[in-house]
Amino acid sequence: MLQPGRDDLQLLQIRELTKGFPGVQALDHVDFTLQKGEIHGLLGENGAGKSTLIKVLTGVFRRDGGTIQLDGQDIAPQNPADALSLGIGTVYQEVNLLSNLSVAENLFIGRQPHLFGLVRTREMRRRASDLLAGYGLHIEVANPLGSFSVAVQQIVAIARAVDLSAKVLILDEPTASLDAQEVATLFGILNGLKQRGIGIVFVTHFLDQVYAVCDRVTILRNGRLVGSRPIVDLPRIELVSMMLGRELAAEALHREHRRAVAGEPLVAFRDYGKRRFLEPFNLEVRPGEAVGLAGLLGSGRTETAKLVFGIERADSGRAFIDGKQVRIASPRDAARLRFGFTPEDRKTEGIVAELSVRENIILALQARRGWLSPLPRRVQDEIADRFIKLLDIRTPDAEKPIGLLSGGNQQKALLARWLATEPRFLILDEPTRGIDVGAHAEIIRLIERLCEDGLALLVISSELEEIAAYSDRVIVLRDRRHVRELIGSDVSADGIMTTIAGH
Template identity: 45%
Template sequence: MTAAPVLELRGATVRFGAQTVLDGVDLRLLPGEVHALLGENGAGKSTLIKAITGSIPLAAGTMLLDGVPVQHRSPREGQAAGISVVHQELELLPNLSVAENLSIGHEPRRGGRIDWRRARRSAAAALDELGIRIDPASLLGAHPRSSQQLVAIARAVAADARVLVLDEPTARLEQDAIAELFRVVLELRDRGVAILFVSHFLDQVYEVCDRVTVLREGRCVGEHRTREVLRVELLEQMTGSTPAEPRRDAAGTGEPGAGVPHVVARAIVGGRAAGIDLELAEGEIVGLVGAVGSGRTALARRISGVERPVSGTVQIAGVRRDLAHPRDAIALGVVYASEDRRAEGIVDRMSVADNIVLALQAERGTLRPLSRAQRDELAESWIEALAIKPADPSRPAGTLSSGNQQKVLLARLLCLSPRVLILDEPTRGIDAGAKSEVQHLVEDLAANGVAVLFISAEPEEVVGLATRVVALRDGLAVGSFDADGLTVESLLAAVAESGDD
C-alpha cells in the first residue's frame, strides 16, 4: 500500500501578470522517497519550488500538507511547517563559522544572549547525525563547496524538515563529493524525509531517485517510477522530441591538431596552473578535462587576459603577446565566457538586448556608441539565430532560464566576431535541449574556422564534442588525445596511467 503524501499539489497554477507559468500542475511527495523534478529551463521548476516553499502564492489549485490544505505566505512559514530548500546558489555566510551558519534564525539563548557553546554542541550533533565530518567551529568559507552543500542540508534537517527540496545540488561537485552527497540524501530518505531532487543529470536521477515528475512549458506531462521509465521517454517528455546527438562530422576544418596553432601557451603558471602547455588551432575544438583544482579555469583566464600569468608565454597568430586585460585579448579575437554566469556574466536587470551588445559597445568605447537601430538589429538577429526564448529584447535578462541566459552570453561574445572562443562550463546547469543547442553551435563555429577551448567537468560531453582532448591534473597537462576512437573509459584509463608514472 502506497503511503499518503506528505505534500501534495493539485492543479497548482501560478501567473505573472497575463502569463501563466504553472498551469494545473499535480505533484505528490511521499515520505521516504527521493522524487526527481525534470524539465527544460523555463519549464516551471523554479516557480514550482517557490510555490511549495511559500515564496509565491498560487493563483489557483491547492497545496496539502498531510492531507490538510495550507497556504504559506512566506518561506519562513513554509519552513515552520517543515518544508526546507537548499538552492543551487547556497544561501550561506562564508565569513561565519559552520556552527553560526547552522544556527542562524534559531540561535540558542541564555540570559538574553546567544549561547555559542550550546550552538556549537547542537551543530556538532546535527553534523554527526548525518555522518558529516566538519569542525563546527571552523570558518565555513575555508571548506570546499561540497562540504558547504552538506552544511546547508544539515541546516535544513536541523530545522525539522519533513520535505527537503534540493535544487541542482550536484551542479558544481566532483564525483567523490557527489557520492558523499548521495549518501546523505539516502540517509534522509531512509528516515522518512520526502526529498524533491531537481536536476538536469539523468544518470543521477536513475541512481538516486525513486520517482520522477516531468514538466514542460508549465504543465505536468508525466509522473513515473524511475525504474519503469526509459531515458528516451523522459527526454521526449521534457523536450517534445528526442534531442539530437552532437554532429561529429560538422566539427573542425581538418584533422585534429593538423592546422597551424593560432594560440600557443607555454609553461603557464598562476592560480592552479603550475606550468601548463596548450596549442589551439583554428577550426579545432580542444576539450579540457580535469578535477576541480586541476588548473582548467586558471589556464582559461590567463590566455584570455582576465588574469595575468605569474610566468609563461602566450603567442597568438605567431606573435608573443602580453595580455594584461581582457581588452587586449578581445582586440586579438580571443573571447572568454566565465563558468560563473551569475557573477561574471549576465547583468540581471539589464535587458536582453543590452546584455548582447555589452561587450561590443565596451570595445567601441564611449565615443562611438551604437545607435538604437544598430543595437536593436544586432539583438534581434542573435535572438533569432540562437533561438533565445522568450524572443523579447526588452525583457530583463535575469528573468530568463539558465539555458537562455547562456545563449545571451554566447551572443554577446559572437557579436565580437571572435577567432578564439574559450568556454568554461558553458552547459552546466542547463537542460538537455539547450545543452544540445549549445553543443551544435560550438560545432558550427568550429566548422567556420573558430578555435574553441571547451572546458567541462563531464568527460562524456568533452569526448562527444571535441576534436582533441587535453587532460589536466595538479596544474599540469598530463595527456593530449585525438578524439577519433577515444572513449570516456580509455581517456580516464590513460589519465590514471599517466599519474602512475
C-alpha cells in the same frame, strides 16, 4: 481506493498548480507527488518551471491556482520561514546560511539554549556537535561556517533544515560545486534521511546522479508536466528526449552541404581546463567553420565559452591562434585577439537597455579603442546604420533605447556590436533563446552567412534541430566534460541526443 495503503505514504501532493508571470505561463496545471522516504528527481531545462515550482512550495511566490497538500492538509506557505515551520526545508546551491557566524550558531540561531537571557554557548556547541555527528561530520562547531568547504556548509544546511522538523527536504542543485568524493558523502546522507521517512526533492542536471540516487523523476518542460516515472523504468535516451521535448519535424533547416572545412585552425585549445569548473578539453575552430556545443544545461557548454573568452581563467592547457601560443586571462585579452562573445543572458550580461541601439552597437569597438579616443559621431552613425541595414534590425531609428526592441532585434544588435569590431572568432551562447520563431530562422541564416564570410564560430544552443542545422561539427558535453565530437552525417538532432544520453 484500489490501493488503500498507498495514501499513507503520500507526503506532498500538488495538483493542477498554475503560476503565471506577465507574458509567461511558468507553471501550467502541474501535478507532483512526493512519497515518504523517497528521493524524487525534478528535471527540466531552462524555463521548464522547476524553480518556479520550488519557489511556490517554499512561499517565495504565491500560486495562481491549484492545491498543495502536505500530509493530507492543504497548505499555503507565505514565506520561506513559514514553509520551514510547515515542514518544508530547502537547501540551495548557494548555501543560504551565515558564513560569519559559527557552525553552532548557524544551526541554532533563534532557538539557542539560554538561561536568564544569556546563551548557553557550551551547551549549544555540544548539541551542535552531537547533531552533526549524526551526519558523520566531526568538525569544530565554534569555528565560523565560512572557514569550511561548500560541501560541509551544505551538510550543515541540511542538518539545520531536518532538525527544524522538515518532512520535505528540497535540494536545489546541491552538487553543482562539489567534487566526486563530496557528492558520494552527500548521497550517503540523503539515503540516511530517506530511511527516516523524509521526502527529498532533488534538482540536478547531472544524469548520472539522477540514476545513482533517485527513486523517481518528474520532468517539466515549458511549464508543463511531461511525465513522472520510476527511474528503473526509464531509459536515459527517453529521459533526455522528455527533457528536450524533441519532435522530428523541422528538417527543412538542414544545411545542404556540410563541408569538412579544411585548412589550419584559427584558434586551438589544448588540454584547456579549470579545476572544479570544466575538465580539460581540446578544441579547434577553422576560419569559415561553425562548431556547435551541445549538452544539457549545466553540462559545461557555457563554461567552455567562459574559459575560451577569458571570463574564467584556465588553470591548465594552452591556447593557440594561428599556431602561435597566446594567453587569454581576461575578456580584454580575448577582445584584443579579436574574439567576440554574445552571452546567454542577454538582459543582464549583454544589452544596456537604457542606451540607444547605436550606443549598444559601438560599445565593444569603443572599448577596444579606449575611452580617450572616442569614435566621431559621424563614424558611429555610419556603423550603426550599416549594421541595422545589414542585419535587418527592425528599429525606427538608431537612437531608440535598445530595451524597447524585441528579443530577436536585441540579439541582432548584440551580434552587430561584435561584428563592428571585425572579429575573427565569434562565440554565440544561446543566440536564439527567448526570441520569436520567425527570428530564429533569421539568426540561423545570419550564422551561415558569417561562416561564408570566413568567420570562425562557436555556437552554444539547447535547440538540437538548430545546432544540427548550422554546425559543421558538434561537440557534445556531459557532466562538464567534452565527451564526443560529431562530424559529417553524424551531425543530426538524433545523433546529438543519443550522445547526450550516453550509454
